[in-house]
Amino acid sequence: MGTRGIYVETTIRATLDDVWNATQDPRQHVRWDVRFSLITPTTRTADGAARFVYERRTPFRTIRGDGISIGETSRPDGTRTSALRFTTDDRLSPLRDGRGYWRYEPTADGIRFCTGYDYSPGWGPLDVIVRPLVGWATAWSFDRLRLWLETGRPPETWSLPSVVMFGRGDRPRARRCRRTPPHRRRALDDAPTTLAALAAPGGVE
Template sequence: MGLYIEARIRADLDDLWARTQDPARHQRWDLRFSEITYLPRAEGEPQRFRYATRVLPFLTVAGTGISAGEKERPDGTRTSALRFASPHPLSLLAEGSGYWRYVPDGDGIRFLTGYDYRPRWGTLGALADRLLFRPLMGWATAWSFDRLRLWLERGITPERARLNWLAEVTVRALVITIACTTLTSDAAALALLGPLAPTAAYLCPLLLALAITLALFTPPLPGTPAARRCLRTPPTRVRAPRLLRTLGTPR
């Protein structure tokens, strides 16, 4: 699979399964989707669904998918697989497939995903995907997994987690803005320091550089979701579950 994301979550397996398999709860924590709706199905058939992603305030891209899950496996793990496609001409993502695995591990669960997709728009689309869209999708998935972890482990709702993230990003941006503004301000202010001016002129850029570095690289607060907390490379070679091969094509 092209993208791999893994989070270790200290939670009950049934709770994790419910918050990832129930569309109403899934769409709350997953940044990649604005809406997920299950479609009617007959007993024993895979579940078909519609999804939508709000790309801009005035643009929503929709698609369809088909999924199936294995809630009881001999090794104690669970698996969910899906195929998806979007006919929307403005959607870079044409079609794809992926899976979720739930692996009990001591006092927690390794919740991991692998997925890949085919971009549209030919060579231009492939280039845009490699340089921008695929890294963005990887970040969004990891950030969402950590938001889910905060919901299960600390009781921080997805909505509150988003506000925490926005607040922290705003503070970091303000620190960088103030530092850059100070660095480029009129040097005449240093003249007021008299004989200390040369020392201040030497120290100010260093202090400002330190402030910018801290704003960029200080670890996020415990209640703020962060993609960096997730594993982005599989520890061992992974294979897509056999369940994925049983699924048909979305329609």
């Protein structure tokens, strides 16, 4: 790692609990986030961190990996956070080891929901192409989540292939999201302290 990382931010007119549940429940998470096809919880650590395995299916290959996350639901400033680490030993995965966070901040306009993360590239020099695509996919997914929670329309309404080929009215748009961290040089500068203490994924303490 050591890059500037990826940062995405949106504001969702919904309750804090609604945003939290839609993003922390693995079954709901995969409905709006195109970066994942399946997330399966496995075990928990002594400090409450949740281990899981994930899949990203493509027409050519299914990439599998391991992850671990831990959430904070009662911070003194009224925000919530979730820290994450992930890894895969799939040699064809464009993302290898990674780490990041989600932050949930109540504001007068709704819930400011943002992420910052970084990863070790699996495709070497081709990461100059992969990284912008991963950032775009994250932002598109965030806007898909926003539309779901604000309109009540299921996120499956805006599946990526149908939106690209046919359009779907007020469809998700990555450009609606902020892509640069405020007053920060790197996406992980504002990571919660739980990220540094988080155990390694894959069952390794």
